[in-house]
Amino acid sequence: MAYLRDVDDLAPSEPVDEPLRLDFSAAAIALEPALLDQLWGESEAASWGLVRSDFDRIILMAALRQNFGLAPGVIASRDEQAAFFRGIRLAELVLASACAEGNERAWEQFMAVYGSQLTRAAIAISGNETVGRDLADAFYAELYGLNTREGKRKCPLESYRGRGSLIGWLRTTLSQRFVDHYRRTYREKALDDDTHDLAAPLSSPEPDGAIQVTLRNAIGDTLSSQPAEERFVLAAYYLDGRTLAEIGNLLDVHEATISRKLKRATEAVRKDLLKKLEKAGLSRRGAQEALGTDPRDLELGIDLKKLLQHSASDPFREQMSSEPATKDRNLTGALLPDTTGPRASEAGSER
């Protein structure tokens, strides 16, 4: 028996042999019973107490939100449907969705699997056990749906789509919460803190003079012409003070490769800058002198930061107290004629 079913229909139903159809926003989604049975077995949701009707509904909602990974309006075939479900973390998606719906069994399973991991991740992110536990508790409350919007319960787990691992998603979300919280608190305590005095140089007037303007424009053009990965590496290394190992781990390459990338990028930026400055009317010697000027004298460090990123990352530099040696890096200093970029030996020393 074929039937139509609304997403808000929470009435339990038994699995049927007919294709499950769901009409939503003028798009009809039909799932074969055999595929549903297969997914039900693979998800192992029955082990922690999820009923089949809730599973079917969760699957349909996930497919509806993402349209099986296809463009909107495209009808997915049966193979495309199967490929979509095999490409996602089905079991974790079902668990997260059940938690978002307030399933108590799902919450028990969630806390049993991810509770301690989440607490440890929060402690590692904050670098402090007390702050980490507070962060984890606040995040639990948010996940549980204590926050409401327009009278409706709001659970961040609803946004999980199963593309990556659930624990990875939880860590990333936790990091976002921590970063946002830190930025808020940093701004709030700036008035009665010593850092208030440090804000003065940041608000210093823009460098004036034709050379500075020319140099700033040339740097902006040069950096924008670099590949995205090189720009990311430059920003992470020179602005955030990340180590070669950290950058390498994130990009899945060896730290020596990052070192070479940095060296090539700084050399390319320097050459491009010299060309652009010469095109702008500066002599070659004048261009080299402009590059060799101490960026602190020219206050170009702020300009570079603004050119590279829109949001300031200075508060996070202070947070990274474990890397004092990398705080004073600046990209303009790396562009000096005698600068050869990061040394390969740094890879080992930074560990």
Added chain:
Amino acid sequence: MNPTIQHGMHPDAEVLTAFAERLLSDTERNDVLAHMATCGRCREVVFLAQSSMEAEEPAPSVTTVPERKSSGGWLTGWRWSWIPVAALAGVVGFAVIRHVDRATDSETRMAQNLSPSEMVQSTPTTNTAATQPPGPRPSPPSRAESKEKPAAHERLDRDAELDRKSLDERDRFVAQKKDELAKETLSAAALKDSGGSVHGTLRARAKSSNVGGPMAQNQVQQQNNVQLQQNYANEDRQVSASPDSANKPVSSPIRSGAASETVTVEAADKAIPVSPAPSAAPAMTAMQTESADISGRNFEKRKAGNPVLPSKLAVSSEATSGKRIVAIDTAGSLFCSEDAGKHWAPVKAQWSGRAVLVKTGPSMGAVGGLLTQTIARFELTTDKQETWVSDDGKTWTLKAEAGK
């Protein structure tokens, strides 16, 4: 571009997680990188999530650093190190054993070089004077010892020079007469040994103990040992390396093949007259004879070469002419044998003093107007510097001094 990464928007946690877990396509990855190049917040989020993941799971890291590969414990890390360690231990152990052996050899050699009196005690004074002393025999030289050959040569030359000077002063009156004998001995030894002039000289001096004395014998032994180092390099060293085995009567083919013994045998077979040093005490000589007998080396051969005198004393000097042999024992008594040493008869002293040396001297004669030289006359020298001559070894007449 992903809608969540458009300008002014941050990629959501799903995309950032997929980026950190390398699940994005190249296009999506470049979009995220381009955003993070200008977004410090997202960079911080990604790096914080990455650091928390590494803190939670330190082991799995895709960008494996070589020094982080070891995850199987210290034994696994040292698994391949055992091979060079074992080889090094073997080399060290071998070097220690060699060092101990060399120290033993050096002590033996030092005892031979620095204590000539001890060597005299163990050196036979009969015609086995050039034989090896029965004391601790130097072990067969090794390859390492052969490298010390130049130094040993220098030391031997220096010692031989000193020995030569002292003995020449003491035995000045005999030296000139023994040069001819030494040359003959040298030529005989050269048939067996092509070792060079230094070897030959020392060998001759050792055989004529009046010239070289026990020290020269020792030098010859050492030079023979040095010369034999290469021959012994592949031999089993345990036979002679042990002091106990060196003191035992040796029947080993290695020992019977020693060059020093070969020289001794040649000297005995050819019955080259060998006389001990005149200053050697009779008691000492007797003891040396006993030591030589105890050593047992080529005992039968040496027994045939050593005349057994009626006085039961050792021979101190001996001269041969055909089957006729004239010998002086250590007490100064003269004996004569006409059947090549099988039977001996005492010769009554016809001179005053004590007979010290007997030899065969040239006898001049004129045949057909030509001056001929034959070796048929015995010459006997007493401790009073008198020379007596005899044709048959029994009847002696005082030799007229030149110019008298």
